[in-house]
Amino acid sequence: MRTLAALGALLAALLVAGPLIPSWLVFLLTVAFAKALVVLGLLVMMRAGLVSFGQGLYYGLGAYAAGLATNFLGITDALALVALGGLVSAIAGYVLGLVMVRYREIFFAMLSLALSMILYGILVRSVALGSTDGFNLPQPSFFGFSVNGPAGRLLVYALTVVMATGTAMMLHRFINSPAGVVGEAILTNEIRVEYLGTSVTSVLHLTYVIGATTAGLGGALIAIAAGHIDPDLAYWTTSGEFVFVAILSGIGHVAAPLLGMAVFEAIRSFAFQYSPYTWQMVVGISMLAVILFLPSGLWSLFAQRRRARGAA
Amino acid sequence: MQKFYVILVDGTIYFSWLFIVSMGLTLIYGVMKILNIAHGSFYALGAYTAAYAVGVYFAGHYPPVGSFLLLILSGIAVGGIVGLLVERGLLRPMYGRDEIVLVLVTYAAFLVFEDLIKLIWGVDPYFAYQPYELLGRVSIGGIAFAVYDIGLFALAVVIGIAAWWALERTRSGKLLRAVIHDREISTAMGINVARMFTATFVIGAMLGALGGAITAPAISVVPGIGVDVIVLAFAVSIIGGLGSVAGAAVGAFVVGLARAFAVHLLPEAELFVIYGVMAIVLAFRPQGLFGRPAARKI
Numbered sequence: 180m181r182t183l184a185a186l187g188a189l190l191a192a193l194l195v196a197g198p199l200i201p202s203w204l205v206f207l208l209t210v211a212f213a214k215a216l217v218v219l220g221l222l223v224m225m226r227a228g229l230v231s232f233g234q235g236l237y238y239g240l241g242a243y244a245a246g247l248a249t250n251f252l253g254i255t256d257a258l259a260l261v262a263l264g265g266l267v268s269a270i271a272g273y274v275l276g277l278v279m280v281r282y283r284e285i286f287f288a289m290l291s292l293a294l295s296m297i298l299y300g301i302l303v304r305s306v307a308l309g310s311t312d313g314f315n316l317p318q319p320s321f322f323g324f325s326v327n328g329p330a331g332r333l334l335v336y337a338l339t340v341v342m343a344t345g346t347a348m349m350l351h352r353f354i355n356s357p358a359g360v361v362g363e364a365i366l367t368n369e370i371r372v373e374y375l376g377t378s379v380t381s382v383l384h385l386t387y388v389i390g391a392t393t394a395g396l397g398g399a400l401i402a403i404a405a406g407h408i409d410p411d412l413a414y415w416t417t418s419g420e421f422v423f424v425a426i427l428s429g430i431g432h433v434a435a436p437l438l439g440m441a442v443f444e445a446i447r448s449f450a451f452q453y454s455p456y457t458w459q460m461v462v463g464i465s466m467l468a469v470i471l472f473l474p475s476g477l478w479s480l481f482a483q484r485r486r487a488r489g490a491a
Numbered sequence: 492m493q494k495f496y497v498i499l500v501d502g503t504i505y506f507s508w509l510f511i512v513s514m515g516l517t518l519i520y521g522v523m524k525i526l527n528i529a530h531g532s533f534y535a536l537g538a539y540t541a542a543y544a545v546g547v548y549f550a551g552h553y554p555p556v557g558s559f560l561l562l563i564l565s566g567i568a569v570g571g572i573v574g575l576l577v578e579r580g581l582l583r584p585m586y587g588r589d590e591i592v593l594v595l596v597t598y599a600a601f602l603v604f605e606d607l608i609k610l611i612w613g614v615d616p617y618f619a620y621q622p623y624e625l626l627g628r629v630s631i632g633g634i635a636f637a638v639y640d641i642g643l644f645a646l647a648v649v650i651g652i653a654a655w656w657a658l659e660r661t662r663s664g665k666l667l668r669a670v671i672h673d674r675e676i677s678t679a680m681g682i683n684v685a686r687m688f689t690a691t692f693v694i695g696a697m698l699g700a701l702g703g704a705i706t707a708p709a710i711s712v713v714p715g716i717g718v719d720v721i722v723l724a725f726a727v728s729i730i731g732g733l734g735s736v737a738g739a740a741v742g743a744f745v746v747g748l749a750r751a752f753a754v755h756l757l758p759e760a761e762l763f764v765i766y767g768v769m770a771i772v773l774a775f776r777p778q779g780l781f782g783r784p785a786a787r788k789i
Binding site for chain 2: 230278281282284285286289290292293294296297299300301303304415416419422423426456457458459460462463464466467470471474
């Protein structure tokens with residue numbers, strides 16, 4: 180209950196802050212929260228032991244679904260596009276999930292990597308979809324009104340923030356639901372879960388579809404926010420980044436990916452701004468520092484303090 | 492028929508390259524259970540060092556034959572030094588952490604190396620075409636092939652045989668196989684596992700850098716050449732079964748041929764085919780063609 184209230188407060192604060200903060204911060208947070216959606220799904224998957232190095236597949240699918248719907252079907256409504264991105268990824272996740280849930284650990288990671296690289300390979304070679312350059316999306320509309328300029332960007336920001344915190348709330352409910360708890364049990368000992376009479380496959384399948392759906396939502400949101408999509412959305416470095424942020428944030432709490440992704444995007448943006456030739460180095464060193472000094476992720480900063488207070 | 496022949500030869504050339512590049516990755520995974528993303532950096536470092544060294548060498552007008560030796564030695568040297576630094580400085584404090592965390596450590600190392608390479612060598616392309624041109628071309632069965640590429644194949648065969656011999660026929664190879672089989676029992680039996688790890692990582696890094704060094708004459712060495720190599724080497728190792736030398740050979744051959752077929756018959760499917768093969772193999776044999784399935788533990 181406390182988590183839900185805190186997330187609600189965060190949402191309210193972010194919405195109120197939207198018009199007050201500078202536009203670069205609005206964009207940074209929009210991108211961060213759109214990507215945090217992907218990490219949220221990954222968090223649920225990782226709690227059940229499914230570490231996917233191929234979330235770029237659903238991220239890219241969601242983005243391309245939104246992009247294609249805009250350019251070929253003429254749908255510009257932001258909500259419809261996001262819903263479509265989530266739906267396409269959910270369906271793809273359901274179908275592929277039938278196969279994927281048979282794999283564990285490194286095999287799961289590598290098979291998901293292979294699938295995302297197949298999508299990348301197809302996109303790179305599709306001249307009609309702009310090949311490696313991708314294509315641009317026009318400004319989205321909201322309920323039939325097209326809002327341009329800063330106001331439009333604020334609306335996209337608001338939509339992203341609502342989606343991200345809303346998903347975080349729902350996933351918080353999920354990981355405390357029977358299916359979510361069984362997921363953790365599967366990570367500890369899968370065969371015992373089976374002996375106890377629970378279907379490991381169906382729980383993992385559900386978890387996998389959740390991961391795919393949130394990645395699709397994130398992809399559609401990033402397509403709308405950035406106004407441009409290209410095959411790099413499905414490349415392995417993108418997928419690797421999501422795993423990275425999931426580990427750096429810590430998978431103990433649904434708010435961790437929101438914080439982690441915002442920190443990650445901030446580090447990257449500032450590194451890119453102030454040392455354009457060495458930004459990857461800055462990001463890499465920051466990551467190493469977190470892995471070394473905060474083994475349980477950024478979130479442990481908060482969790483530890485709370486535990487200390489509780490003990491006192 | 493002619494086309495099929497060309498595909499076969501092209502596939503074989505690509506195989507040689509893939510095999511040398513993937514060997515190091517699969518070796519490191521087999522022994523240390525680390526999916527080394529920094530392998531792509533070793534490859535890039537090898538390519539840059541070799542291209543730079545060859546450039547200097549030819550500017551000095553030394554006998555051109557020495558450039559081949561220089562290529563190989565510069566690759567091995569830079570791979571060895573950097574491999575040792577990464578293992579000792581970065582990975583050693585992390586042993587015992589989760590496999591995924593180790594992947595991320597090597598990923599971070601990869602990011603750092605990407606920029607380090609740009610800082611050292613700049614962003615302009617390097618060319619080291621001389622060794623490639625020097626050997627000229629030879630006509631086999633009516634089609635001209637670069638002798639250099641055939642040399643690559645010979646090198647791949649030599650490395651493959653050397654690896655097999657070292658693992659199967661020497662004392663250290665036997666010890667290493669014991670470590671692969673069971674790390675804890677090996678430690679209990681008095682094998683210095685830490686030293687084995689260092690040696691494996693250094694050799695793996697050398698192979699990665701060597702792969703880059705020998706490729707340098709055939710390509711233009713530009714920033715970002717490492718990033719595609721990683722995932723290709725993953726595909727090869729996974730298809731063959733991570734940690735198996737024979738698997739790397741078979742995986743490289745499958746990927747090499749598949750790509751050659753795609754390039755000649757359906758160029759749009761080039762990337763798709765490689766990862767398609769990987770997905771199909773994983774779907775039917777998740778442990779790879781040469782991997783052994785793990786027993787289910789209760």
